[in-house]
Amino acid sequence: MEKSLVPTQIEFRSVTKTYGPVAAVKDVSLKVHRGEFLTILGPSGSGKTTTLMLLAGFEAPTKGDILVAGKSVSAVPSYRRDQGIVFQSYALFPHLTVRRNLEFPLEMRGVRAAERTTRVDRILERVHLSDLCDRMPSQLSGGQQQRVALARALIADPPILLLDEPLGALDRNLREQMQGEIKSLHKDFGITTVCVTHDQEEALTLSDRIVVMREGRIEQTDTPEALYDRPASRFVANFLGEANILENPGFHVESAAPQPLGTLAMIRPERICVFPINKTKLAATDQRQSVIGTVEDMIYAGPLRKYRVRVGNSLLMVREHVASGQEIFRPSDEVRLEWLRSDIRFVAA
Known part of the structure; x- marks a missing residue:
């Protein structure tokens, strides 16, 4: 299907976020298509993390509006937004086993015990952690903890998945393995995904489109191939490769x-x-x-x-x-x- 025919899942309309006299995000307008994997890329201080926090509901826009499925969510608190979130630190519950970590979001949604068991077993098998379901997070490797965090974000079938520097805590080999795993999970689940990273290789590998940010503004948005081969500015050319x-x-x-x-x-x-x-x-x-x-x-x-x-x-x-x-x-x-x-x-x- 032509990308222009795919419905818009997320839209930023002239969004600005200020902290006192400092504008972290400046007049950002952006559309994310349903089922798309979009990565926001930029150096430290570019506004990429603030943009994700605005979408997650942890911050509110100073100006502008954010829409999900055509409805404004700017005033909707994070806990009422139907989305999965994976943080760089994984944010797993340290006192719960892998299975209990995955059951928790389903319990919060009132899913019955039998259905919880079925869903947890299914996703444990999908992320290759069935044999580790009774372990505590501290007993897992970094890559295994990352898979648990991804599974927990996906288990309730949210329409949107947000990834905040998801592979930043992993070494190079694990990072490359997890890039393949994330790409495969996105293909299987088809969830609209917005990822924030400063890793250019990660962005090129995972994304359908990449947004390059600089000093709170969008410098260029395009496919990985187009951004790399036809950068619009000196900044994009030097930052992406x-x-x-x-x-x-x-x-x-x-x-x-x-x-x-x-x-x-x-x-x-x-x-x-x-x-x-x-x-x-x-x-x-x-x-x-x-x-x-x-x-x-x-x-x-x-x-x-x-x-x-x-x-x-x-x-x-x-x-x-x-x-x-x-x-x-x-x-x-x-x-x-x-x-x-x-x-x-x-x-x-």
Whole structure:
């Protein structure tokens, strides 16, 4: 179904939140489609967590309105909003077993004992915790506690799931495993999900769309692919991955399209190929740009090798996947860099 035809589940209408003279969120307007996984991404102080707290009902807008399924919820307290919430700290009840943690929200909704047992057994199996149902939270690993928190948020079948830095407390390997688990759960349950994170990889992996915030405002909203490949501003280009901003580079930048006024040329590091200076140029040279530079640094990062290459006034970052038989360049080596002119993007300064 076309995204434009999917009903809007959540809508922010010119929402502002101030704390005294400080505006944490400034005139934010946003629509979240039913069943969508939307991530709010930004650095510390960008307003992303405040935006989520407004949606959760822990804060009230100073101006504007928030609608869920077409009805205003700005004055509705958090406990009366039909939503599941997962916090970075998990917020499990430490004195209750896994099973009792999952039964609690159903008890609060008046679900009968037999139905509670059925639902808990079903979701324990879904998150692979059936064998751990009688353990206390302190007896679980971080990843297991995270799965319990997700299961508790989902067990009452809420129409909306809110995730506040859900994987921030996990190490890298567990974080990657849980990204897959969250993605799978979202696909299975189809719940409209709003996630807040500062982790760019997490946002790119999980999201249908990403909202990038800066200083309380929305800088850009788009799909992960569009945001990464076509960032609207220098801030988005630098925040979402690495970017070579070609500002007064010291060489003429060739591109497939004219450069709009007030913009800067940009190219992603993985779009640049690095060769020995005497190697035959790639085919279709009329579609490519070639420059000569000097390697200043080489960084080995497991599956990737990163070079910093001085070209004119610019220090370009080049990123390539490590492969057997690949030539390795060292500091002071002269190299030739090539890229497609069509890979040059233009961003607002």
